[in-house]
Amino acid sequence: MDIAPGLDWPHLFATRAERMKASEIRELLKLLDQPDVISFAGGIPDPALFPAQAFGAALTSALSGDSKGAALQYSVSEGYRPLRDWLVTRMASLGVPCTADNILITSGSQQALDYLGKLFLTKGDTALVGWPTYLGALQAFNAYEPYYDRLTPLGNRSAADYRETARANGGQVKFAYASADFANPTGETLPAPARERILDLATELDIAVIEDAAYQSLRYEGDEVPPLLALDIARSGSINTTRTIYCGSFSKTLAPGLRVGWVCAAEPVISKLVLMKQAADLHSATLNQMAIHTVASDGFEAQVAKIRETYRGRRDAMLSALRTYMPEGVSWTKPDGGMFIWVTLPEHMDGAALLAESLKAERVAFVPGKAFFADGSGANTLRLSFSCANETMIDEGIKRLGRVIRGGKTPA
Template identity: 70%
Template sequence: MDWQQIFATRNSRMAASEIRELLKLLDQPDIISFAGGIPDPDLFPAQAFQQAFADALSPENQATALQYSVSEGYPPLRDWIVGQMTALGIPCTRDNILITSGSQQALDYLGKLLLSPGDTALVGWPTYLGALGAFNAYEPRYDRLDPETNRSAEDYAQAAGEGRVKFAYMSVDFANPTGRTLDAGMRERVIDLADELDIAVIEDAAYQSLRFEGEALSPVLAREIARRGDINACRTLYCGSFSKTLAPGLRVGWVCGAKEVISQMVLLKQAADLHSSTINQMAIERVATAQFDSHVAKIKEAYRGRRDAMLRALEAHMPAGVTWTRPEGGMFIWLELPKSLDAAALLASSLRSERVAFVPGHAFFADGSGSNTMRLSFSRTDDVMIDEGIARLGRLIAAAL
């Protein structure tokens, strides 16, 4: 049977994630990997989760833990998230929260909810590869989101052609892949632009808790609430996740936004998977209630040390002409190489000769540009491995130049 003849047209926009493919290299013991932006498993609160799951499966709780549940999510967990959102300057209620199977599912739902074929999504240049993967299935066009410029709403609208601009997507704190943070002025400008275009704002806050230094900036949604006075009058949708703070394998994330949008997303949830795992939500709620702040402080200390080690190694080993970001948090450093170099070709050479993995930057650009860029993650390597791996990369790049 020729399956290609009956696949939907959207399948042509779907491709394997380069990062997911590179994660397979982690099983090779001689590879120094800066590729996967994944937490260090040695930092998981494993004992706390063992106790949380035991409690969830106790005689008094097991009927709830193992049964179907409401699509909106486990109520005590949503209540805990309400407290977190309120502390960030986002007063809300349980009805403003939907639990999703990781924030990746939230991005998929928002693409499905907001995009018709030919509509335009405004994204960073580069932007999170997983967001492009989530949105691609709904056949959008992409345009570069430029809050740091004076590009007009009319210009964005004209570039959209026959479709219309539907939303601006951005990771505002320690972004994947660049590690950059959107400053206060640009956050306000995004709200202004969204008002002018009458579009939604998707705020991906996966790394918001992982600030090592510098001034904490209030989320875009908090700033919009300060303008309008009520979350239900806001156009910003905040996507949060426990994957980078507690445990990615449990696949628990959330969306916080206006009730009108959340209620529509609940319908998508009911059609897709009914609800996220109840027992996983119960375990997350118990661990988060007991030790979220103290655990986040622990992992921030560890990741800050690794970031510092990578910045030192880059200064020591990279040849002239290579530049990089200096993130105040998160898991990533973004390198820009001289224009003559191609990072994908360098990766092939690196895996053969130096046994160091990274992610070529072109995967993060909606138009496939950025061939001379790369993303490095410092989350899973110790100081010695970081110095050795960066030294090997520096040697490879110098030889290529």
């Protein structure tokens, strides 16, 4: 029997589909299933630290008695009200007074980034991002076909320069995106002056600020720096007169698999995002929100203290190993928290080629840094995650990686 040729799908796809690329990180996560590989690739929490017993009890409770109907039923798009009320208290502790009307529950903060890209970006508009920046943010924004310009908070670029560059590329500057605390991928934290400068620039350009706070709770040393949203409220007097949109997540503190995040912002922004939520998936899973609320209410601070202690030890082990085993010409960041250390190789080396050699010769995985640059630069960089490897594995893995780098078999 003759088989008709398949439909030519690509010619039907929207132009935005051309900018949808596979995540190098998601592909590298498959290496975690290979027991002989020491992986510093996945920026994911250690599952051994999940409060699984507490979630088991919370889910059982949610599915018992009078609550079981609500747990399994459709719900409001804004999110489970008790969880939103808990988040109001949490945000207040960060210097962000707000009400439940300023909170939207999302399916992880990644969904929030997608919604915000959809809300603000018309094809050709400019998004200001770090160089490097979070790959997931680039993937979320790419679908809306923006132009990326480099956000340099402490640089000397003027608002007029950004505005003219955006106009030359066919659009307007719409927002600045920043991961202010222990950023993915660099692990770096924006100091207070840099945060103030972002707000100054946003005011001059009359744009939004998207604050990605996924790692905000994971501080191991140093003084807390107020969130951008807190600084914005201090300037404007009220959350409803701010331009900063705070994206939070329970993925790095409680559990990523339940996919619960939130947006905290002025009511006009939340109202628009609620409409987008209604059109996309109606609401985040109520059962998951109820479980998160119970576990957070009963022991959020204790859980955060536990993971901080563990990750601090792993960060210290990786920094020590880097000092011991890395050859001259290699440098790295020294983060105060989070899950990542950013490594810069000599100019002649290529991170992707190094990964291939490292897997072949030493069975060590990491993420090449090029993926985190909107313009495809940064070939001589890489990201190391210490969250899922114990101190012994970290020492051995960095020793092996040092051997590969010393071998110099990775020309650009």
